[in-house]
Amino acid sequence: MRAVVLTGHGGLDKLVSTDELATPTPQAGEVLVRVGACGLNNTEVNTRTGWYDSVVESSVSEELGVHGRDDGAASSWNQASVHFPRIQGAAVVGRIAAVGHGADRARIGERVLVDPSVRDEDLPPRAQLVEYLGSERDGGFAEYVAVPSINAHVVDSPLSDAELATFPCSYDTAEEMLERAGLSKGETIAITGAAGGVGTALIQLALARGAHVIAIAGAAKESRLRELGAHDFVPRDSGVLREEVEELVGERGVDVVADVVGGAMFDTVLKMLRRGGRYTTAGAIGGPTTKIDLRDLIYKDLEMYGITNPTALTFTRLVEIVQTGLVTPLLEEAFPLSELRTAQERLLKRTHVGKYVIVP
Numbered sequence: 001m002r003a004v005v006l007t008g009h010g011g012l013d014k015l016v017s018t019d020e021l022a023t024p025t026p027q028a029g030e031v032l033v034r035v036g037a038c039g040l041n042n043t044e045v046n047t048r049t050g051w052y053d054s055v056v057e058s059s060v061s062e063e064l065g066v067h068g069r070d071d072g073a074a075s076s077w078n079q080a081s082v083h084f085p086r087i088q089g090a091a092v093v094g095r096i097a098a099v100g101h102g103a104d105r106a107r108i109g110e111r112v113l114v115d116p117s118v119r120d121e122d123l124p125p126r127a128q129l130v131e132y133l134g135s136e137r138d139g140g141f142a143e144y145v146a147v148p149s150i151n152a153h154v155v156d157s158p159l160s161d162a163e164l165a166t167f168p169c170s171y172d173t174a175e176e177m178l179e180r181a182g183l184s185k186g187e188t189i190a191i192t193g194a195a196g197g198v199g200t201a202l203i204q205l206a207l208a209r210g211a212h213v214i215a216i217a218g219a220a221k222e223s224r225l226r227e228l229g230a231h232d233f234v235p236r237d238s239g240v241l242r243e244e245v246e247e248l249v250g251e252r253g254v255d256v257v258a259d260v261v262g263g264a265m266f267d268t269v270l271k272m273l274r275r276g277g278r279y280t281t282a283g284a285i286g287g288p289t290t291k292i293d294l295r296d297l298i299y300k301d302l303e304m305y306g307i308t309n310p311t312a313l314t315f316t317r318l319v320e321i322v323q324t325g326l327v328t329p330l331l332e333e334a335f336p337l338s339e340l341r342t343a344q345e346r347l348l349k350r351t352h353v354g355k356y357v358i359v360p
Contacts, residue, residue, distance in 0.1 A: 001019070001021050001022070001023045001142055001143040001144050002017075002018070002019045002021075002142065002143050002337060002360060003017075003018055003019075003021050003087050003141060003142030003143065003337075004016065004017050004018075004087070004088075004141045004142070004337060004338075004340045005017075005018055005021070005085040005086070005087055006047075006048055006082075006084060006085065006086045006087070006088050007084055007085055008084050009048065009049065009050040009068065009069070009073065009082075010048070010049070010067075010068035010069075011049075011066055011067040011068035012065075012066055012067075012341045012344060012345065014048060014068070015048070015340055015341050015344075017337070017338055017340075021087075021142070023143070023144050024138065024144055024145065024146040025100070025146070026098055026099055026100035026103065026146045027100045027101075027146065028100050028101040028102050028103075029100060029101075029102050029103055029148055029149055029150075030099070030100040030103060030146050030147060030148055030149060031096045031098070031099050031100070031103055031107060031112075031146070031147060031148075031149045031152050032096065032097045032098040032099070032100075032144055032145075032146050033092060033094040033095065033096055033097065033112060033114060033140075033144065033145050033146070033147060033152060034094050034095050034096075034097040034143065034144055035089075035092055035093075035094045035140045035142060035143060035144060035145055035360050036093050036094040036095065036161030036162075036164075036165075036359070036360075037092075037093050037094075037160075037161040037162040037164070037165035037334070037357050037358065037359050037360075038089040038090075038091055038092050038093070038139070038140030038141055038165055038357065038358045038360075039090075039091030039165040039166050039167075039168060039169065039170070039197075039355050039356070039357050039358075040091075040343055040344065040347050040355065040356040040357065040358065041090055041091060041169040041170065041197060042060065042196075042197075042283065042285065042347075043090060043132070043134070043135070043169065044088045044089065044090070044134060044344070045060055045065050045344060045347065045348065046060060047076055047082055047088065047134070047135050048068070048088070049064055049065060049068050049069055049073070050068070050069055050072075050073030051064070051073070051288075052076055053073035055071060055072075055073055056069070056073050056288065057287065057288060057289045058287060059263060059284075059285060059286050059287040059288075060285060060348075061348075062348045062349060062350075065344065065345075065347075065348040066345060066348065076132075076135050076136065082135055082136065086134070086135075086138060087134065087138040087139050087140075087141055087142050087145070088134035088135070088139050088141050089133065089134045089139035089140035089141035089142070089145075089358065090116040090132065090133045090134045090135075090139055090140070090168065090169045091114075091116065091140070091165050091166070091167070091168035091169045091170070091357075092113075092114040092116070092133065092139065092140035092145055092147075092165070092168065093111075093112070093113055093114070093155070093161045093164040093165045093168075094111075094112065094114075094140075094145075094161065095109060095110065095111050095112065096108050096109060096110045096112060096152060097144065099149070100146075103149045104149070107149065107152070110152070110154050111154065111155055111156075112152040112153055112154055112155060113152075113153050113155040113164060113167065113168060113319055113322070114133065114140070114145075114147055114151055114152055114153070114168060115151040115152075115153060115168070115172070115312065115315040116132055116133035116134070116139070116151075116168055116169060116309075117129050117131075117132060117133075117151075117309045117310065117312075117315070118130060118131035118132070118133070118136075118137065118147075118148060118151065119312060125311070128311075129308060129309045132309065133145070133147065140358075141337065141340055141358055141360075142337075142360065143360045150312075153315070153316065153319045155319055155322065155323065156323055157322060157323055159322075159329060161359070162331055162334045162357045162359055163329035163331050164322070164329070165355075165357045165358075166197070166329040166330060166331055166354065166355035166357060167201075167318065167322055167327070167329065168315075169197070170196075170197035170198045170200075170201045170355065171201040171205070171318055171321075171322075171327065172310040172314055172315045172318045173198050173201070173282045173307060173309070173310060174198050174201035174202040174205050174258075174282075175201075175205050175310065175314050175317065175318050175321070176282075176307050176309075176310035176311065176314045177198075177202065177258050177280040177281075177282050177305070177307050178202065178205055178206060178209065178256075178258065178280070179314060180280055180305040180307060181256045181258070181278040181279075181280040181303070181305055182278065183206060183209050183211055183255070183256050183278075184209065184210075184211070185209060185210030185211065186210060186211070186212075187211050187212070187255035187256060188211065188212040188213075188214065188249055188254045188255050188256075189202075189206050189211050189212070189213055189214065189254060189255065189256040189257070189258060190214040190216060190234075190245060190254045190256070190257050190258070190269065190272055191203060191206070191213065191214065191215055191216060191230075191257075191258045192216045192217075192236070192257070192258070192259045192260060192261040192265060192269060193216075193217065193259075193260040193261045193283065193285060194215035194216055194217040194221070194225055194230065195215075195217040195218065195221040195224070195225060195352075195353045195354075196260065196285070196350075197354065197355045198260050198282060198283060199215075199217065199260060200225075200228060200330050200353065200354050201327070202258050203215060203225065203228050203229060203230055204228065204229070204326075204327045204328065205321075205327065206258075207229045208321070208326050208327070211256075212231050212232075213229065213230045213231050213232070214230070214231065214232045214233070214234060214245060214248060214249075214254065215230035215232070215233050215234070216233075216234050216235075216236050216241070217233075217235070217236055218235065218236060218237070218350075219235040219237070220351075221353055222235070224353045225353070228328075228330075232248050234248075236261075236265070241265070241268050241269075242268050242271055242272055245272050246272075252274050253272055253273050253274035253275075253277060254272050254273060254274060254277065255273075255274060255277055255278070256273075256277065256278045256279075256280065257269045257270070257272060257273055257277070257278075257279050257280070258280050258281075259279065259280070259281045259283075260281065260282055260283035260284075260285060261283070261284070261285055261286040262281065262283065262284030262285070262286050262287060262288060262290055263284060263285075263286025263287030263288075263289075263290055264286060264287070264290065265286055266290040266291070266292065267290065267291055267292060267293060270292065270293070270296045270297070270302070271293075271296060273296075273300060273302055274300075275300045275301060276300070276301050276302070276303075277300065277302055277303075278302070278303045278304075278305065279302060279303070279304045279305070280304075280305040280307065281304075281305070281306055281307065282306075282307040282308075329354075329355075330353060330354025330355055331354060331355060331357060332352040332353065332354045332355055332356055333346070333352075333356055333357075334356075334357045334358070334359050335356065335357070335358055335359070336358070336359060336360075337358055337359070337360045340358055343356050343358060
């Protein structure tokens with residue numbers, strides 16, 4: 001089959017196209033999915049560059065994403081090294097082409113949205129994730145991928161495969177962030193990195209919960225985020241971010257901050273929160289290390305939630321949300337498999353709103 005293989009940690013040159021790989025054989029309890037489309041996510045760049053390693057303190061800049069690192073950084077999100085060669089790609093949509101022993105043959109032909117998180121249900125609820133598609137096991141930047149049958153969710157939707165591929169990874173992460181923070185109708189949420197895949201998902205899912213949304217992103221993204229439904233917009237580089245948010249909500253502060261930026265912005269967004277507010281994060285595109293004034297955490301009685309990957313229940317809920325049409329796919333552009341390097345270069349420029357997708 002055709003695929004793009006990651007041959008090691010490093011720059012874009014580590015992504016190698018091939019048409020000579022054997023089609024995977026589904027093992028017991030697995031299904032083989034013919035990939036219709038696979039969305040791009042920051043996790044692929046993070047894994048390729050070794051950004052998850054604890055020695056890394058910088059953000060995933062365009063320079064780092066294109067050329068990689070030279071310090072031997074090699075860990076994955078779970079602190080174990082990724083084994084090569086590896087096919088990346090977490091956000092898979094396609095049809096079941098074959099099944100392994102014990103899987104229902106009647107599933108052949110089903111159109112499915114794939115949950116990228118492979119879990120061990122014998123572990124504690126927040127520690128069940130043991131493999132991630134495209135990291136610890138092969139993913140969807142290929143014509144076929146084998147996944148546990150339980151991870152392949154039937155989806156009934158008029159959307160194209162490319163449109164559906166914008167949802168996994170980003171939208172289930174966003175829904176888990178909001179669920180964990182308990183965002184409810186009438187509350188105000190500030191969303192950093194609001195123009196990216198998770199950010200735009202947060203906007204739509206927060207609106208579906210009846211929340212008031214303040215989007216924080218680059219100034220050039222304002223019109224598109226307002227079109228998406230954001231009630232208010234604050235440019236991230238205003239220099240007076242906290243003050244501009246306070247002008248909108250008053251000194252009382254916002255109820256929830258959903259943050260995928262981190263870095264230098266972290267201390268500021270904590271100060272935006274009201275007493276008893278909640279902070280939820282699933283990314284650090286602005287850098288993984290930061291400072292915190294513990295007086296904000298202690299004397300404002302804040303709650304903080306770190307999200308690695310969503311629960312199985314959250315992904316099931318996402319499929320239902322997609323099928324009801326409550327969220328709109330923000331497909332920026334689809335690229336053929338052979339242009340994966342180009343697609344990742346575009347992703348790293350951070351000039352888009354929404355998602356890029358690969359179509360085999």
